[in-house]
Amino acid sequence: MSLQLQTNIAKPDSFYNRLIDMQRDLSEEEVQMMNAKLILLLSNHIGEEEVLFEAMDLAKP
Amino acid sequence: MLNTYDYPEFDYQQSAEQQSGELKRHPVVIIGAGPIGLTAALECANQGIPVVVLDDNNTVSIGSRAVCYAKRPLEIWDRLGVASPMVEKGISWQVGKVFFKEKLAYQFDLLPEQGHKMPAMINLQQYYLEEYMVNECERQELIDLRWKHKLLSISQNHDIATLVIETPDGVFNMEAQWVIACDGANSDTRKMLGGDFSGQFFQDRFLIADVVMKNDFPTERWFWFDPVFHKNQSALLHKQSDDVWRIDFQLGWDADPEGAKKPENVIPLLKQMLGDDCEFELEWVSVYQFACRRMDKFRYGRVLFAGDSAHQVSPFGARGANTGVQDIDNLGWKLKLNLDGKAPIELLDSYSEERVFAADDNLMNSTRSTDFITPKSKSSRVFRDAVLQLAEKHEFARPLVNSGRLSTPTPYLQSSLNSEDEDAFSSCMAPGTNCADAxxxxxxxxxxxxxxxxxxxxxxxxxxxxxxxxxxxxxxxxxxxxxxxxxxxxxxxxxxxxxxxxxxxxxxxxxxxxxxxxxxxxxxxxxxxxxxxxxx
Missing domain, CATH: 3.40.30.120 (Glutaredoxin)
Structure with a gap:
């Protein structure tokens, strides 16, 4: 399987809203830690190395 | 400081060749009587090669230094007849605990497969290991151990290396068909030959201490990330024999290496770790900075490099001495066949090929551990701490925790000495793999x-x-x-x-x-x- 780049989230606004809401009232350090955990949790859920590496490459500046 | 161990002093003796002034040609000369040089001597004797070992000192390792010995080196030493006292004196362990701040993040069990003669891992002070090997070398007629022999210079042509040696009786020359340089990370032999030795230096310092104490701590490996008793750094506690414990503290790059070693600085640190009630005595303290590097190739003409002189890794995962012993395992039979005219010099190049491959595997593993233990940037520190926090509750994060991946042999799957499988076999025991015991x-x-x-x-x-x-x-x-x-x-x-x-x-x-x-x-x-x- 390769990285899904078509729309896959049913309710985009709801998802994005929750993502931003999570960060409200947190310090910069707390946000960084939260984001790192989120990446680790989701990466494990995806599991497939090929997909993960493709996403990493795509995310690079 | 206390002494649980009496360091032996080996006698210097003037050799017959120095006394007579006769230039002798030896099949194999080994530089350095540390764990790798002594293993090399035993391996050569086992192969029937007469061998001379030169060491500029006259005792064993000062301080415990290398501590953990894995199954494969023990199997090699067993073949050379020296494993039983090591296993008997050593401490077998299989549980490791990893703490993050004050909490247990997770624990692992090495869970060694049953049906192997040697244990998965033992802990033993390096001086015991060397002493047992010196004793065995002295029993072997083919081994000529020479203390207080310092290599001053080396030159070589296509067939022969000439060594200039200094002893308390002056300077003399020796010739060797092959030289095995086992003179450690600061190898003088390597410097004399202008050997390329490059890689990564880590901007960090560690304090290691041998502490004598009687307590009821279990025989386990305990590793702390960012412990309350040593904030923002890491620490390790590991048992050795004779109630000696190895304790490592990460110090950070700014630490003063000389000051950190002083008992007045070490003892308060240990008290914070062990608690005020714990009675202990310091036996040995050292501060080091480590590097992950190797030589470009392990054969320079008639000189073969083995152990730390050829490759240096961070200590996480016990990969230094263990991999050095496997260098010798690879080298001995090749030297014998070449000396007997049954194999060309190319076979010695395969030593370099196979062991460079293994060294790269070790370097990769130890660099990964080092990156986890001492994160290089603020955001890699955040990821590291996130892994440790998640590991406490979630199984998935535990394999990401890296406090040192313990040394296992690297199979030479790509080696030019292998004949490829023609018949269908399961993947274990593929050509290039070390044989499993049973x-x-x-x-x-x-x-x-x-x-x-x-x-x-x-x-x-x-x-x-x-x-x-x-x-x-x-x-x-x-x-x-x-x-x-x-x-x-x-x-x-x-x-x-x-x-x-x-x-x-x-x-x-x-x-x-x-x-x-x-x-x-x-x-x-x-x-x-x-x-x-x-x-x-």
Whole structure:
């Protein structure tokens, strides 16, 4: 399987809203830690190395 | 400081060749009588090569230094007859605990597979290990151990290396067909030859201390990330024999290495870790900075580099001494065949090829551990801490925790000495892999498979009728046949070597698989021996 780049989230606004809401009232350090955990949790859920590496490459500046 | 160990002092003796002024040519001269040099001496003697070992000092390792010895080196030492006192004196352990701040993040069990003679890991102070090997070297007629012999310079032509040696009686010259440089990370031999030694230096310092204490801590490896008693750094506690404990503290790059070593600075640190009630005494303290680097190649003309002189890794994962012993395992039989005119110098290049491959694997693993233990940037620190926090509750994050991946042998899967599989086999024991041990019965007595392999080429025959010894270019492979030479009482040989449908293994003298087939075929075996010896 390769990285899904078509729309896959049913309710985009709801998802994005929750993502931003999570960060409200947190310090910069707390946000960084939260984001790192989120990446680790989701990466494990995806599991497939090929997909993960493709996403990493795509995310690079 | 306390002493649980009396350092032996070995006698210097003037050699006959220095006394007479006669220039002698030796088949093999080893520089350095540390764990790797002593192993090299025993391996050469085991191969029937007379060997001279030179060391500029006259005692064993000061302080415990290398502490953890893994199964494969123990198997090699067992072949050389020195493993039993090590295993007897050493501490076997298999549980490791990893703490993050004040909490247990997770624990692991090495869970060694049953049916192997040697334990997964022992802890033993390096001085004991060296002492046992010195004792064995002194029993061996082929080994000439010379203390207080310092190498001053070395020159070489195509066939011979000339060594200039200094002893308390002055300076003299020796010649050697081969030199094995086992003189450690700061190898003078390497400097004399202008050997390339590059890699990564880590901007960090560690304090290691041997502490004597009697307590009821379990025999486990305890590792702390960012502990309350040593904020923002890491620490390690590990048991050795004689109630000596190894304690490591990460100090950070700004620490003053001389000041940190002073008892008035070390003792308060230990008190914070062990608690005020714990009675302990300091035995030895050292501060070090480490590097992950290797030489570009391990053969420079007639000089072969082994152990830390060839490659240096961070201490996380016990990869230094363990991999050095495996260098020697790889080297001994190749030297013997070359000295006997049965293999060209190319076979010594395969030493470099195979052990550089193993060194790179070690370097990769130890660099990864180092990056986890000492994150290089603020955001990698955040990821590291996130892993440790998640590991407490969630199983998925535990394999990401890296406080040192313990040393296991690197199979030479790509080696030019291997003959590729033609028949279908399961992937374990593929050509290039070190042989797995298994319990066997020989003439009604319990024994171990590895005790019957090694030293010479062997043909391990499992569930296959036709078999006889095979000779190729002066190299003979004798048969070790299931049913005739041994019984597979627990069926573990058949299982571990995928032998139910019949198997013929060509085993190298270093107990590594060179080739394997389902059926005995003399022509194929001859070709595989020739390939494994670089005979053309």
């Amino acid at each position: 319990p066997i019965t020989v003439s009604g007595h319990s024994s171990w498979l590895l005790n019957h392999l090694g030293g010479q080429f062997k043909l391990l025959i499992i569930n296959e009728d036709a078999a006889h010894s095979v000779e190729q270019g002066g190299v003979k492979a004798d048969v070790l046949k299931l049913g005739t030479d041994f019984d597979d009482t627990e069926r573990l040989v058949s299982q571990r070597y995928d032998g139910e449908q019949g198997a013929v293994y060509l085993i190298r003298p270093d107990q590594h698989v060179a080739a394997r087939w389902r059926k005995f075929d003399e022509a194929k075996i001859k070709a595989a021996i020739a390939k494994a010896c670089c005979q053309h």
